[in-house]
Amino acid sequence: MPIPKLAQGFEKAGSIARQRYKMAEKITPRETDYSQWYIDIVLNAKLADYSPVKGSMVxxxxxxAIWERIRDEFDRRFKETGHSNAYFPLLIPMSFLQKEAEHVEGFAPELAVVTHGGGEELEEPYCIRPTSETIIWSMYKNWIQSWRDLPLLINQWANVLRWEKRTRLFLRTSEFLWQEGHTAHETEAEAVEETLKMLEVYRDxxxxxxxxxxxxxxxxxxEKFAGAVRTYTIEAMVQDKKALQAGTSHFLGQNFAKAFDVKYQTREGTLDYVWATSWGVSTRLVGAVIMTHSDDKGLVLPPAIAPEEVVIVPIYKNESKAAVMEYAGKIFSQLKDLGLRVVLDDDDSSSPGWKFAEWEMRGTPVRLEIGPRDMQNGKAVMVRRDNGExxxxxxxxxxxxxxxxLAFIQTSLYEKAKAFRMANTKPVANREELLAFFGAEGMGTADAQGGFAEALWCGSAECEAELKAQTKATLRCMPLDRQENISGTCALCGAPAKHRAIFARNY
RNA sequence: CGGGACGUAGCCUAGGGGCUAAGGCGUCUGCUUUGGGAGCAGAAGAUCGGAGGUUCAAAUCCUCUCGUCCCGACCA
Incomplete structure (x- = not known):
């Protein structure tokens, strides 16, 4: 009897220690368990909750509110670059997916299919959109006849569904919210230009x-999108040094135009297939923000997307309450009149110390503490969330x-994240260095830490697959601005190199 | 889909066949407080994830199932 009890206690020790810590601090420290830290932030800052539906989140x-601010900024930029919003249906006939071979092959394992409606079995099943290329191009066929109809620049804000076996709040859920732009152009050059233009909007x-x-x-x-000729990406590095794909822009060539027979009459009077692009960012960006900036006290938000930029916490005793509140109220109005998003936390039932911790958990960029002493001197105490100053x-x-x-915080968050990424990006020349960098079994050094490995690559999928098998690192991207003067050999196979690539473990 | 851990009040946990399921946090009421997660007194809150089974007796044992997390496989 004592033996099993001991054994059980031993096994559980880790999780109990973690939970004890959690009770005291609410947030598991990053060092202890990065995954748990992320979950603690999302739940404690009340950003999302698990739902009764497997793989989905609320x-x-x-x-x-954070997503709305992100969404609104993108929406503004899409309209600025000439795009219009529209809405296409959630349900897509299965046969549509099948028109583009690579596309259906890529998405088949992730489809949810509707087989019944109104109590009867459907003649043709519908799938719930995993992305909307097919239904959109089935419509573009009718809308595009002449070069005068081009370019066609449409965006939609929608939910999509991809059956996921392993989910993670915001970063990977079965259903998620996103935006998908779908454009049609006269020429290849124009479509490529559009693809890169939207990538640049994303980057910015x-x-x-x-x-x-x-x-x-x-x-x-x-790694490219199923059905694309070429996929562009913006890759971020989060605090555990893994890569996170933050957005993608695809040059689709004439693949979908051919699959859906979308031809237009050219300026010369001939018939030709149109050239296409599609591009998207999703609620995953909320996860990216959390993972990039937050700390062990809770969420850290860039001021631009914080639901409130400033919180005022008044501090008073009963006899000073009225005066302090009046003083704080004036400062509140002053900030409000300047157009700042500000809240005055006048909740009487919790202490200032409690409020400090609570607003830090929520990620509010700036806090003003206003008490009798400040009132006396015509001052206020300003505290930065990002560095505690x-x-x-x-x-x-x-x-x-x-x-x-707020402006300082906005730039310093970026600088800090960039310095972190640069500190964890290393050039690697050969296989030994690659394996050591990712701490592969048998090759790992004591301080192998991962991050972004920048290496020359021959272009073969075999080399990618081999590295993945050994280290779980994949080719994240070939940086657009690092492709000149490629001379040397592939870090994996030693053949002449064609590209410079970033390898990393990823989410 | 495989391996592991877990599921007891809103949250975190105790209890591992036997009387009315215990505690902390939170919530509510009152008083007192308020410059980094305050104090006292009182109160409410649980069909122990679900379904079956074993037993005189199940939160506890068995089977199945659902869910969450971790590690893999798969994957934008």
Missing amino acids: IRPRGY VVERYLCIPVIPGVKSET KTVIDAAQAGEKVKET
Whole structure:
């Protein structure tokens, strides 16, 4: 009897220690368990919750508010570049998927299929869209006759469903929200230009708005979108040094035009297939933001997407309450008038210390602490969420100071993330270095840490597969700006190199 | 889909065949408090994930099932 009890206690020790820590701190430290830390942040900051439906999540108001800010910025940029929003149906006839061979092969394992409707079996089953190329191109066939109908630039905001066996809040769920742009062009050059233009929009918004540095690049044949000629990506590195694909833009060539017979009359009067692109970003970006910036105290948000930029926490005793609240109220109005998103936490039932911890958990970029002492001196205490720095500021300039600080935070989050990525990106020359870098079995050094390995590559899928089998690292992308002066040999097989590529383990 | 861990009140856990399922946090009421997760007093809150079975007796044992997390396989 004592033996099994001991054994059981021993086995459970790890998880109990973790849970003890959690009770005290709520958030598991990153060092202890990075996955658990991420889950703790999402749940405790009330961004999302598990749903009764397997593989699906509920996006809670706070998580959705962040997504709305991301979505609105992208939407603005899409419209600025000439795109219009539309909406296509959720259900797609199975036969549509089958028209593009590579496309159906790629998505078949992830499809959910509707076989019954109105209590009767359907003649042709529908699948729930995993992406909308097929249904959109079935319509484009009717809408495009002449070069005068081109370019056709449409975007849709929608949910999609891909049956996933292993899910992770925001990063990979069966159902998720995204945007998918689908465009049709007269020429190959114009379609390629569009593909790259949207990749650049993605890069700009993700770097400047979400403060996540990314590497724009091209996917290998192995990793490209099913049905694309070429897939471009922006790749980010999160805090455990894994790669996270933050957005993709595909040059589809004439693949879908041919599959759906979409021809147009050219300026010369001949008939030709149109050239296509598609591009998307999803609620995964919310996960990317969390993983990039947050710390052991909770969420850290770039000011641009924070539901509230500033929180004011008043501190008072009963006799000073009225005066402090009035003083805090004035500062609140001052900030509000400057257009800042500000909340005044006047909840009477919790202590200031509690509120500090709570707003840090929620990720609010700036906190103003306002108590009797500050009131006496016409001051306020400003605290930065990203680095914990406290500054005493003049109440009269509170608005300007906060604005300035928010701008600092926005740039310093980006700089910090970029420095981290650079510190964890290494050039590797050969197989031994690659294996050592990823700490492959038998080859690992004590301090092997992973990250981005930049290596020359011959272009063969065999080399990719071999590295993946040995280290789980995959070819994330071939950086667009690092392809000149390729001379040397493939780090894996030693054949003449054709590309410079980033290899990493990924989400 | 394989291996492992877990599922007891809103949250975290105790109890591993036997009387009314125990505690902490949170919630509610009142008083007192408030510059980094306050104090006292009282109260509410659980068909022990679900279904079957074994037993005089099941939160506890057995079978199945559902779900979550971790590790793999698969995968944008």
